[in-house]
Amino acid sequence: MYRFRPDKLRAAAAALGDITRGSIYRRSGISESSCYRILGGQSQPDVNSLLRLATTYGVPVESLMERVPDDESVPA
Template identity: 45%
Template sequence: MFRLNITKLRYIAKNNGDSSGYAISRRTGIPESSVYRYLNGTAQPDLNSAMRLAEAYDIDLRTVIKRVPVGAVA
């Protein structure tokens, strides 16, 4: 199972001038409500949204996605 590494995403976004969910939404085209759910950890991005995040910040997708053992609470 894979999960969004929220800490890394926030760090990368902030270094690119995006310190809010609104700013991340504007840069990526992902709906603001979805971005806030990702940042709060209540939802995980689908592959399309994960790719949008990676492309918007010019990073390898593996930079913001971490592997979580099956059955582990993350």
């Protein structure tokens, strides 16, 4: 199982001057509500959102994810 790393996205976004959730959703084009849930750790991004975020900030998808033990809880 894998978990999204919001801290890694924030670091990549900050490198381009995007330091707020609002600037991240505007630049990436994902919905505001999805961005807030994803960055708040309440949900995992779907494949399209994950690819859009990685592409927008020029980072590999793998750098935004981490493997977790199967018995560890991960938000849906």
